[in-house]
Amino acid sequence: xxxEIQTPIRFGIIGCADIAxxxxxxxxxxxxxxxxxxxxxxxxxxxLFAKANSFPPEAKIYGSYEALLDDPDIDAVxxxxxxxxxVKWAVLVAQKKKHLLMEKPVAINAAEFDxxxxxxxxxxxxxxxxxxxxxxPRTAKMRDFxxxxxxxxxxxxxxxxxxxxxxxxxxxxxxxxxxxxxxLGALGDAGWYCVRSILWATDYELPKTVLALPGPVLNExxxxxxxxxxxxWDDGKLATFYCSxxxxxxxxxxxxxxxxxxxLNDFIIPFQEKEAxxxxxxxxxxxxxxxxxxxxxxxxxxxxxxxxxxxxxxxxSRLVGDVKKGSKPxxxxxIISRKTQLILxxxxxxxxxxxQPVQI
Amino acid sequence: xxxEIQTPIRFGIIGCADIAxxxxxxxxxxxxxxxxxxxxxxxxxxxLFAKANSFPPEAKIYGSYEALLDDPDIDAVxxxxxxxxxVKWAVLVAQKKKHLLMEKPVAINAAEFDxxxxxxxxxxxxxxxxxxxxxxPRTAKMRDFxxxxxxxxxxxxxxxxxxxxxxxxxxxxxxxxxxxxxxLGALGDAGWYCVRSILWATDYELPKTVLALPGPVLNExxxxxxxxxxxxWDDGKLATFYCSxxxxxxxxxxxxxxxxxxxLNDFIIPFQEKEAxxxxxxxxxxxxxxxxxxxxxxxxxxxxxxxxxxxxxxxxSRLVGDVKKGSKPxxxxxIISRKTQLILxxxxxxxxxxxQPVQI
Numbered sequence: 001x002x003x004e005i006q007t008p009i010r011f012g013i014i015g016c017a018d019i020a021x022x023x024x025x026x027x028x029x030x031x032x033x034x035x036x037x038x039x040x041x042x043x044x045x046x047x048l049f050a051k052a053n054s055f056p057p058e059a060k061i062y063g064s065y066e067a068l069l070d071d072p073d074i075d076a077v078x079x080x081x082x083x084x085x086x087v088k089w090a091v092l093v094a095q096k097k098k099h100l101l102m103e104k105p106v107a108i109n110a111a112e113f114d115x116x117x118x119x120x121x122x123x124x125x126x127x128x129x130x131x132x133x134x135x136x137p138r139t140a141k142m143r144d145f146x147x148x149x150x151x152x153x154x155x156x157x158x159x160x161x162x163x164x165x166x167x168x169x170x171x172x173x174x175x176x177x178x179x180x181x182x183x184l185g186a187l188g189d190a191g192w193y194c195v196r197s198i199l200w201a202t203d204y205e206l207p208k209t210v211l212a213l214p215g216p217v218l219n220e221x222x223x224x225x226x227x228x229x230x231x232x233w234d235d236g237k238l239a240t241f242y243c244s245x246x247x248x249x250x251x252x253x254x255x256x257x258x259x260x261x262x263x264l265n266d267f268i269i270p271f272q273e274k275e276a277x278x279x280x281x282x283x284x285x286x287x288x289x290x291x292x293x294x295x296x297x298x299x300x301x302x303x304x305x306x307x308x309x310x311x312x313x314x315x316x317s318r319l320v321g322d323v324k325k326g327s328k329p330x331x332x333x334x335i336i337s338r339k340t341q342l343i344l345x346x347x348x349x350x351x352x353x354x355x356q357p358v359q360i
Numbered sequence: 361x362x363x364e365i366q367t368p369i370r371f372g373i374i375g376c377a378d379i380a381x382x383x384x385x386x387x388x389x390x391x392x393x394x395x396x397x398x399x400x401x402x403x404x405x406x407x408l409f410a411k412a413n414s415f416p417p418e419a420k421i422y423g424s425y426e427a428l429l430d431d432p433d434i435d436a437v438x439x440x441x442x443x444x445x446x447v448k449w450a451v452l453v454a455q456k457k458k459h460l461l462m463e464k465p466v467a468i469n470a471a472e473f474d475x476x477x478x479x480x481x482x483x484x485x486x487x488x489x490x491x492x493x494x495x496x497p498r499t500a501k502m503r504d505f506x507x508x509x510x511x512x513x514x515x516x517x518x519x520x521x522x523x524x525x526x527x528x529x530x531x532x533x534x535x536x537x538x539x540x541x542x543x544l545g546a547l548g549d550a551g552w553y554c555v556r557s558i559l560w561a562t563d564y565e566l567p568k569t570v571l572a573l574p575g576p577v578l579n580e581x582x583x584x585x586x587x588x589x590x591x592x593w594d595d596g597k598l599a600t601f602y603c604s605x606x607x608x609x610x611x612x613x614x615x616x617x618x619x620x621x622x623x624l625n626d627f628i629i630p631f632q633e634k635e636a637x638x639x640x641x642x643x644x645x646x647x648x649x650x651x652x653x654x655x656x657x658x659x660x661x662x663x664x665x666x667x668x669x670x671x672x673x674x675x676x677s678r679l680v681g682d683v684k685k686g687s688k689p690x691x692x693x694x695i696i697s698r699k700t701q702l703i704l705x706x707x708x709x710x711x712x713x714x715x716q717p718v719q720i
Binding site: 019021022025152153156157159161163165209211213214215217226228230232233236237238240242244246247248249250252254256257258259260261263265266269270271272273279281282284285286289290291292293296297307309357 | 574600608625641
């Protein structure tokens with residue numbers, strides 16, 4: 001019913017990863033969510049995390065993941081564990097009938113993700129991955145643009161990059177360079193966002209062919225530290241992306257349609273929390289002597305009352321609330337996660353096969 | 361000698377292409393150049409062109425290219441003819457001891473360009489191609505940035521795109537879709553700039569491998585209308601580019617180093633004549649919760665007293681003046697042209713061979 005106040009969705013957090021700090025704050029700020037518990041393998045670590053992240057005094061602190069999962073007063077679990085642990089814990093979360101908000105990459109490969117998605121489906125719980133930028137109000141405005149046949153036309157190409165330069169400590173010890181933890185490395189961590197942006201721009205149409213580009217860098221354990229890839233669709237659309245742990249912090253997207261171009265340099269983390277922009281270039285041409293543009297592309301500024309990660313928690317909680325009232329879980333989110341993972345798998349396979357094209 | 365006033369270089373223009381209007385104005389505006397003659401195969405066309413483009417009253421009008429080349433009062437020739445005619449006329453220009461400013465692409469392939477470059481060398485004349493953006497003062501500021509080991513570090517990747525959406529009339533009749541005129545099509549016309557920007561960013565280091573990406577579009581005569589490619593260097597650098605006659609007007613460059621990122625959306629034709637900018641992203645990171653950037657990337661605005669095509673004419677004329685005073689022609693320019701052409705050739709070969717990698 002319109003205007004009905006939803007009972008806040010009670011979140012438990014499993015694992016005290018750095019990213020969980022940001023999501024804890026988002027749960028606190030979301031109008032329909034509440035921090036109810038945190039679990040770590042160490043009670044002390046969980047307790048310190050709760051204190052440092054403004055958990056309410058009534059929040060429960062658990063020294064084991066299982067204990068949190070057995071708590072009947074938890075509706076939903078946020079799971080920021082290393083990727084290799086996802087399948088085990090996500091399935092348990094679902095079996096305990098708790099809704100699942102899980103960090104990306106969602107799995108080591110699509111087959112493992114299918115186990116997770118099936119567990120969620122069989123247990124009637126909502127699944128969503130932790131890709132925040134798609135929930136930014138800016139992204140909805142970008143969608144208005146790229147779906148406009150007059151302003152943007154048909155998508156022809158998109159390039160996306162996400163890189164950040166890691167220090168030797170990260171490159172030796174971070175979970176994202178460990179084959180037993182986040183085996184997809186930079187592809188899973190940074191490439192995930194690039195692939196998601198490409199899928200977003202195509203309205204989630206899977207490409208036909210994926211080809212890793214020359215020069216991927218792997219560590220001695222075979223974890224990808226840097227790579228690029230191209231994706232190709234039957235109708236001629238071409239996408240390229242680049243992700244790396246060795247290059248300066250960059251998160252650019254350029255999507256070009258037959259009639260318009262979308263561009264932004266901060267697609268994953270907006271430059272500012274409360275305001276984000278993108279460049280719309282449509283129906284621009286040149287002056288008579290081709291020495292300047294008329295008109296110049298325009299910047300669209302979208303103000304956001306709440307940060308994008310809060311939008312994510314709010315949307316997830318809204319869906320959970322609907323399920324609690326009898327609706328089916330929204331299948332869009334696991335479908336999008338799976339498509340993203342499928343493309344990561346294909347890039348990895350292409351690299352493993354010496355840069356051969358891989359059919360999706 | 362410092363402060364010496366150079367006698368203006370006397371330009372003749374061979375062919376009344378659209379682009380010659382812009383360059384005529386640039387010659388008029390350059391302090392060390394003067395419009396002395398124009399030649400067309402039609403005397404009437406040449407006469408109309410001279411009138412429409414503010415040629416001085418004393419400028420000579422020729423109804424044949426040969427007549428202009430025989431004029432002893434011409435120092436330099438600007439040659440905007442279709443690419444397939446370059447080798448014939450450029451060699452004649454050089455043999456007549458006239459310096460040569462020639463439109464891009466410089467030839468149908470590097471072998472043809474070598475004939476041109478050899479003719480220029482043997483006759484002691486200056487060669488320069490008509491790539492204007494490299495002469496923009498902004499480009500010098502961009503060079504300061506990308507060559508700074510602290511602000512930019514080592515280049516890791518660059519993506520460049522240049523596209524514009526052509527109407528059916530262009531796609532049927534423009535010289536750039538005709539195999540006997542500009543056989544390289546979009547690759548030669550638009551891809552030239554992308555490749556040049558990639559070479560610029562690498563300080564003109566040739567890649568080891570060039571690979572055309574899936575989905576090139578060719579017309580029935582085999583002329584490329586749209587394509588993408590990746591370039592790879594032994595040290596792991598990766599470049600990608602996209603050029604097309606089917607996609608909205610876009611001219612973006614993103615170059616990412618180990619410590620900095622350069623970005624601009626108008627690298628070929630600046631949005632405005634007298635002012636141009638680029639984004640420098642260096643030493644940016646995030647706030648504590650990774651919800652915003654600190655600091656945000658900065659925009660560098662470079663004001664230009666004269667437009668970039670005038671800078672080009674001025675620099676070319678300066679070099680011609682030096683040669684007239686006894687210096688050797690500056691070899692940098694034909695070297696850069698040849699490298700650009702070599703990569704275009706490799707992309708074309710890769711497409712012709714079914715997207716096989718091509719070693720440079």
